[in-house]
Amino acid sequence: MLKKRLIPVLLLRNGVIVQSKGFKRYQSLGSPTAAVERLSSWAADELVYLDISPAPVYDLKRDDLNHPRFETIIDIIRLVAERCFMPLTFGGGIRSLDDIRQRLSAGADKVTLNTKAIDDPGFISAAAKEFGSQCVVVSIDAKRVEGGWEVYRGGRTPAGMAPAAWARRVQDLGAGEILLNSIDRDGSGTGYDLDLIGEVSGAVSLPLVALGGVGNWEHLEEGLRTRASAVAAANIFHYRENSVFDAKRHLYEKGHNVRKPLPLQGASRNL
Amino acid sequence: MTTGVVDYGSGNFASVWNAVAAVSGDVKRVARPEDLGGCSHVVLPGVGAFAAAMRKLEKTGILEALSAEAAAGRIQLLGICVGMQVLASRGLEFEECRGMGLVKGTVEAISVDRSRFALPHMGWNSLSDLGAAPLFRHMEGEPSFYFVHSFHLKCEDPDARSVFCEYGGVRVTAAVSKGNVHGVQFHPEKSQDNGLQLLRNFIAL
Numbered sequence: 001m002l003k004k005r006l007i008p009v010l011l012l013r014n015g016v017i018v019q020s021k022g023f024k025r026y027q028s029l030g031s032p033t034a035a036v037e038r039l040s041s042w043a044a045d046e047l048v049y050l051d052i053s054p055a056p057v058y059d060l061k062r063d064d065l066n067h068p069r070f071e072t073i074i075d076i077i078r079l080v081a082e083r084c085f086m087p088l089t090f091g092g093g094i095r096s097l098d099d100i101r102q103r104l105s106a107g108a109d110k111v112t113l114n115t116k117a118i119d120d121p122g123f124i125s126a127a128a129k130e131f132g133s134q135c136v137v138v139s140i141d142a143k144r145v146e147g148g149w150e151v152y153r154g155g156r157t158p159a160g161m162a163p164a165a166w167a168r169r170v171q172d173l174g175a176g177e178i179l180l181n182s183i184d185r186d187g188s189g190t191g192y193d194l195d196l197i198g199e200v201s202g203a204v205s206l207p208l209v210a211l212g213g214v215g216n217w218e219h220l221e222e223g224l225r226t227r228a229s230a231v232a233a234a235n236i237f238h239y240r241e242n243s244v245f246d247a248k249r250h251l252y253e254k255g256h257n258v259r260k261p262l263p264l265q266g267a268s269r270n271l
Numbered sequence: 272m273t274t275g276v277v278d279y280g281s282g283n284f285a286s287v288w289n290a291v292a293a294v295s296g297d298v299k300r301v302a303r304p305e306d307l308g309g310c311s312h313v314v315l316p317g318v319g320a321f322a323a324a325m326r327k328l329e330k331t332g333i334l335e336a337l338s339a340e341a342a343a344g345r346i347q348l349l350g351i352c353v354g355m356q357v358l359a360s361r362g363l364e365f366e367e368c369r370g371m372g373l374v375k376g377t378v379e380a381i382s383v384d385r386s387r388f389a390l391p392h393m394g395w396n397s398l399s400d401l402g403a404a405p406l407f408r409h410m411e412g413e414p415s416f417y418f419v420h421s422f423h424l425k426c427e428d429p430d431a432r433s434v435f436c437e438y439g440g441v442r443v444t445a446a447v448s449k450g451n452v453h454g455v456q457f458h459p460e461k462s463q464d465n466g467l468q469l470l471r472n473f474i475a476l
Contacts, residue, residue, distance in 0.1 A: 001396065001397055001436075001437060002392070002394050002395070002396050002438055003394060003395040003396065003397070003415060005394060005395065042463045042464050045394075045395055081285065081286060081289065082289050083289075085289075085290055085293070085460060085461060085462070085463050085466055085467060086417070086461055086462075086463055087417055087461050104282055105282070105285065106285075107285055107286055107289070109286075109419075109461065131282075132318075132319070132391075133391070134391045134393055134419045176391070176393070177393075205386070205387075205389050206389060207389060207393065207394070229394065259395050259415045260412070260415075262464060
């Protein structure tokens with residue numbers, strides 16, 4: 001039986017992992033790879049890594065952080081892929097088919113498109129044709145407005161579209177999955193925007209990953225009761241050790257259709 | 272006991288290499304037919320379409336040598352995803368195409384109701400009725416693996432044994448073994464502990 005997925009999301013901003021609140025405020029959490037080590041227990045079903053750097057600067061030029069030096073997002077993908085035997089999705093800064101090719105050959109399994117998809121919807125089709133729909137995820141950032149929601153470009157500027165209509169369009173264009181994020185709930189810890197998930201998942205047959213607002217494990221359960229195929233969260237997984245394992249165990253013990261979590265063992269996970 | 276990983280331009284070579292290297296100290300890149308020399312085990316990765324994979328394998332010259340070594344029982348062979356599919360007699364993706372013919376069968380689209388179930392079949396799915404299949408030793412219950420595919424191998428070989436998962440009411444072929452020839456439709460290199468265990472089991476054959 002196909003399982004529902006639990007997905008930790010890492011946000012990278014100018015070389016450090018950050019927590020985000022409302023797409024506006026960012027708190028630094030440390031090195032790009034230490035966080036991967038913390039989150040990539042056997043309990044995570046997939047890892048989403050989003051680069052939200054305003055400019056492509058990754059090397060902190062600091063040796064005191066005790067992490068491997070890297071200069072590009074490709075270096076980071078390669079490091080993560082070497083140690084992380086699960087599906088990896090990378091997003092941020094993708095503007096060309098060559099950007100996708102580089103990320104996939106460095107070890108990513110999927111990429112997410114946001115700004116480029118809005119500016120040039122035909123790019124979704126081109127990417128799906130070249131690499132297969134299964135590796136093209138379109139991320140949709142939605143914000144509540146009078147009478148519904150609006151899609152935001154890069155999380156910042158209104159794109160003049162409703163998320164359900166945009167989701168249908170990206171499905172028709174050949175996307176393989178939708179990562180739906182609520183700007184209002186981002187960093188709020190008040191739970192998913194369940195109405196938004198219902199609205200968008202009802203409009204498409206594509207798998208949908210819900211993101212934005214998880215403040216406790218019950219919020220993940222609420223997400224699993226919707227038509228979403230996967231529940232994702234970012235900030236909450238940073239607060240304590242073994243958080244992904246604890247979350248997964250909670251969902252498994254409550255009888256949700258998820259993979260049984262196993263504590264970390266075997267191969268070294270040091271990054 | 273050298274394990275070769277075939278590099279013929281398949282997109283998942285790096286991931287498969289990383290996973291095999293994590294469980295074995297003796298891994299070798301196989302990019303030309305002569306690289307097969309000294310390999311007791313060979314892993315054949317693969318993503319993309321059936322015919323494209325066959326063409327690439329032919330172009331490197333590995334196809335013929337690999338088929339001969341496997342047919343003669345001189346190596347243990349493990350095909351992954353499209354690397355499994357090309358073990359079959361033929362594939363029907365986009366165009367009918369001959370496969371390596373090591374396992375009698377046809378690679379065809381998963382026949383789910385497309386209005387209700389999306390293709391590709393993507394995500395973690397559990398396998399049942401493993402019996403004593405050697406590739407699945409040391410795994411508890413119904414182990415889950417990571418799948419991404421729209422086609423699967425319908426085996427018609429009386430000497431082969433298949434393992435299945437279920438998707439949209441369809442029995443989907445997840446693994447096949449026939450003597451020294453094995454294939455898995457899922458991605459062990461992306462299936463965490465179960466995936467690494469499967470690779471360990473393969474190398475122990």
